[in-house]
Amino acid sequence: MSPLWMVRRIGFYVLVAVVMAFFAVPMLWLASAPFDSRPGLGLRWPDWTLDNVTATFDHPYALTSLVNSLVLCVIATVVTTVLAALAAYALSRVRIPGRDLLLYLLLLLSSVVTGTAAMVPIFVMMLQLGLINSQFGTALVIAGGMLPAAIFILKDFMDAVPRSYEESARVFGASPRQVLAHVVLPVARPGVATIFVWAFVNAWGNFLLPFLLLRDVGAQPAAVLLRTLYDEGGSANLTVIPVFSLLYSIPVVVLYLFVNRRYGFRFHGGIKS
Amino acid sequence: MAGITARGLSTVYPGGVRAVDELDLEVTDGELFALLGPSGCGKTTLLRTIAGLESASEGTVSIGSRDVTRLPPGDRRVAMVFQDYALFPHMTVAENIAYPLKVRGAARSVRDETAARTAAGLSLDGLLERRPGQLSGGQQQRAALARAVAASAEVLLLDEPLSNLDARLRLEARTFLKKLQRELALTTVFVTHDQAEALALADRIAVMDAGRIRQIGTPREVFQRPADTFVANFIGSTPMNLVPRDAEIIGVRPEYLAPAPSGLFTGTVSIVENLGVTSLVTLDCGVGYVVPEDDEPAVGTTVTVDAPPARVLRYDRETGLLVR
Amino acid sequence: MDSAGLGVRRAAAFVAPALLLIGVFLVFPALWTLYIGITNYQLTGPAAANPRVVGLDNVLNAVRDPLFTNSVWLTALFVLGSAVIGQNVLGFGLAWLLRTVRPSLRRTVEGLVLLSWILPGTVVAYLWFAVLSRDTGTLGMLLGSPQTAWLVQYPMTSLIVFNVWRGTAFSMLLYTSALAAVPPSQLETARLAGASGWQTVRDVVFPHIRGHVLTNTLLISLWTANDFTPFLLTAGGPNHQSEVLPVLIYRQALESGQLGYASAMSLLLLLGNLVIALVYLRLLRRRA
Numbered sequence: 015m016s017p018l019w020m021v022r023r024i025g026f027y028v029l030v031a032v033v034m035a036f037f038a039v040p041m042l043w044l045a046s047a048p049f050d051s052r053p054g055l056g057l058r059w060p061d062w063t064l065d066n067v068t069a070t071f072d073h074p075y076a077l078t079s080l081v082n083s084l085v086l087c088v089i090a091t092v093v094t095t096v097l098a099a100l101a102a103y104a105l106s107r108v109r110i111p112g113r114d115l116l117l118y119l120l121l122l123l124s125s126v127v128t129g130t131a132a133m134v135p136i137f138v139m140m141l142q143l144g145l146i147n148s149q150f151g152t153a154l155v156i157a158g159g160m161l162p163a164a165i166f167i168l169k170d171f172m173d174a175v176p177r178s179y180e181e182s183a184r185v186f187g188a189s190p191r192q193v194l195a196h197v198v199l200p201v202a203r204p205g206v207a208t209i210f211v212w213a214f215v216n217a218w219g220n221f222l223l224p225f226l227l228l229r230d231v232g233a234q235p236a237a238v239l240l241r242t243l244y245d246e247g248g249s250a251n252l253t254v255i256p257v258f259s260l261l262y263s264i265p266v267v268v269l270y271l272f273v274n275r276r277y278g279f280r281f282h283g284g285i286k287s
Numbered sequence: 288m289a290g291i292t293a294r295g296l297s298t299v300y301p302g303g304v305r306a307v308d309e310l311d312l313e314v315t316d317g318e319l320f321a322l323l324g325p326s327g328c329g330k331t332t333l334l335r336t337i338a339g340l341e342s343a344s345e346g347t348v349s350i351g352s353r354d355v356t357r358l359p360p361g362d363r364r365v366a367m368v369f370q371d372y373a374l375f376p377h378m379t380v381a382e383n384i385a386y387p388l389k390v391r392g393a394a395r396s397v398r399d400e401t402a403a404r405t406a407a408g409l410s411l412d413g414l415l416e417r418r419p420g421q422l423s424g425g426q427q428q429r430a431a432l433a434r435a436v437a438a439s440a441e442v443l444l445l446d447e448p449l450s451n452l453d454a455r456l457r458l459e460a461r462t463f464l465k466k467l468q469r470e471l472a473l474t475t476v477f478v479t480h481d482q483a484e485a486l487a488l489a490d491r492i493a494v495m496d497a498g499r500i501r502q503i504g505t506p507r508e509v510f511q512r513p514a515d516t517f518v519a520n521f522i523g524s525t526p527m528n529l530v531p532r533d534a535e536i537i538g539v540r541p542e543y544l545a546p547a548p549s550g551l552f553t554g555t556v557s558i559v560e561n562l563g564v565t566s567l568v569t570l571d572c573g574v575g576y577v578v579p580e581d582d583e584p585a586v587g588t589t590v591t592v593d594a595p596p597a598r599v600l601r602y603d604r605e606t607g608l609l610v611r
Numbered sequence: 612m613d614s615a616g617l618g619v620r621r622a623a624a625f626v627a628p629a630l631l632l633i634g635v636f637l638v639f640p641a642l643w644t645l646y647i648g649i650t651n652y653q654l655t656g657p658a659a660a661n662p663r664v665v666g667l668d669n670v671l672n673a674v675r676d677p678l679f680t681n682s683v684w685l686t687a688l689f690v691l692g693s694a695v696i697g698q699n700v701l702g703f704g705l706a707w708l709l710r711t712v713r714p715s716l717r718r719t720v721e722g723l724v725l726l727s728w729i730l731p732g733t734v735v736a737y738l739w740f741a742v743l744s745r746d747t748g749t750l751g752m753l754l755g756s757p758q759t760a761w762l763v764q765y766p767m768t769s770l771i772v773f774n775v776w777r778g779t780a781f782s783m784l785l786y787t788s789a790l791a792a793v794p795p796s797q798l799e800t801a802r803l804a805g806a807s808g809w810q811t812v813r814d815v816v817f818p819h820i821r822g823h824v825l826t827n828t829l830l831i832s833l834w835t836a837n838d839f840t841p842f843l844l845t846a847g848g849p850n851h852q853s854e855v856l857p858v859l860i861y862r863q864a865l866e867s868g869q870l871g872y873a874s875a876m877s878l879l880l881l882l883g884n885l886v887i888a889l890v891y892l893r894l895l896r897r898r899a
Binding site: 026029030033034036037038039040041042043044047054055056057058093097098100101103104105107108110120122123124132133134135136137138139154155157158159161162165190215218219221222226236237238240241255256259262263266267270274 | 617618619621622623625626628629630632633635636637638639640641643644647652701705708712716719720722723724725726727729730731732733734735736737738739740741742744746747748749752776833839843860861864865870873874877884885888
């Protein structure tokens, strides 16, 4: 235990503490402001009250928007997971020339286009299709943006399912549908679960697309409503915003805790060097 | 119950590789038949073509009197055990064993009953509720066999059935497998690269190389009279002596050679390797012979060895085929 | 190889729905961007009904537009500062340091980093208002200078720090799994040879994870370049000082209604993304 060693040890833990503070401090607001009688944009020891919660539940759109979020999110997530699983399985098993290049291009395209580069055409397209204010339409757009990455990651999981499992099932007479349902999907379940959670968190937090495509406040999800919560005076409604932020965050946090317990947040593959 | 017949069978991979090349084969009903050869010789492809997992490019495969060449694997009434056993990790042993019945839509009670009965026959009782991951290697192998048996197929195909077991367990499993096959009297084809395994287990052996069969015969025939130098080289735990002489190659197994006053080969002892109850002595002319323990000659001594005339084989130097 | 016995037709049927959705909502809009970009299409007014093809005028106007060049510069700064340097270095540092600490501490730190990644963007924006706002903001309180309105006085710096906070989790996860693949025997060899921590990283670890570094840098660069979250924090202000390209495009398209012009800028952003991707592929191939 030389002095140098001690200094390095202490330095190490100071560093870790600073990093933890950097990540933790912004989140503390989510614990204090919702229960403060005079919530503001800043951190202070709250003057405990539950009035804000009551006010939030009384807000005409708060709960509707959470339901809207759920509808949007469930459609987008289910569509993404089901279609990605089917496509990833077929791509993993049947050799198509140029498959890897195609996947790679789609992945690049998705990380580019889903952001903002294509928002004008998407807006115009949905306008002309009459799908502005359609939750289903918006969910499909979100799913379309998530699909390439979902297929890319799931294909890795599918690739890891031994071929002999399927061949074994086939020799015993299983049809392709049975092979998929009895063998491949159960074995690739961690991958499917990963994609499900990933898609849910992404869709739940997506702001830009609903903001663009859902102009009617009754159809808007929580992400959009949270941006537009103003009180009568036209300034941000700080009674409702903190509690609503907390409510809106709970599903992803719960999902995160579940995944963390069940599978651990690790890359099982998917991102290869 | 049925035999297997292949006529002019070829399996060509997309790249143009002829993994199985115009091959004829007849496996009789109830026989335990080995496909033996070095890796890449096409033995596994042949097995998979019989199963229907690869499609034949030319020729036919029949099981019994049925031509199954164009049938999908599930309709061929074959059962197969894969090298890695392919037990489904998310199902219990019982569910695995009863899987062939589940595919056919058998009732739950029938499946449970079959799983229990089959498992008992392969001394797996008590393990039915476990998952494959909780079984030892030998238990996994028996579970995979049980699943194949439960399929009540006409033909059983085994891909390297013993290669995933460690050496000690392999002997036990070998005996078990042979006993099981005799009880079921089920036409069985297994693939192996281990000549000792093929000799010990099989009723007949097909030795394969480059997609073709070099020799078919009983273990004794294949061991005593290899049809060509390739088979001669491949069979036997110590390599056969193949010594060119004039237009022929003299082939004689080290086990059949013994020191004699005069004989086939003379040379100086260069290496002595201990094989347990025997030792392998290698002479500087490249010839090896086997001596009982404690009879090893000293390195550097000159020795002449000879064999009974019936054990000395002569191969054509050009074609490598057995002359007599 | 068709071990599943799918057959080409059934395989195509499995892939088709996904490709359809991707085609309609991803590839088609991308192609359309190209077309709208050469018209004078507008959200309202006469050009909304009858857009006219104006060729490359939009692109030329954009390149000469000081707002656009300013935005390109800010985007480059944002990508370089928060992604290429910030998230990369912090992500790797965390992955490297957390290898050796107690599992409980490791889980806590990782949990915090991951939480900042998965919270919804709009919530995160409020969290950072609470950190950076004037008078009551947490940062001003901690530093004893409550008068500073960080988002107004230092908008780009604020955005960069924010994005490091927001996105480091991905790099951390990726580097953690990359580091797990470095053979321990090689690390031990370096230790036996007396290499320092930095020498070990440079000589043993880095050659192993070069591919991961490139993949990671590419992905976080693209995500950051196309990130719309800055809009939630500063909306490009004050006075265009934090107007990164996605924000500029949004404002041009939906606030000014210049759909054609905005598409031309989208096109340039797409091209920029493509260049980044090609450079990356080049580097990756050189490795192989």
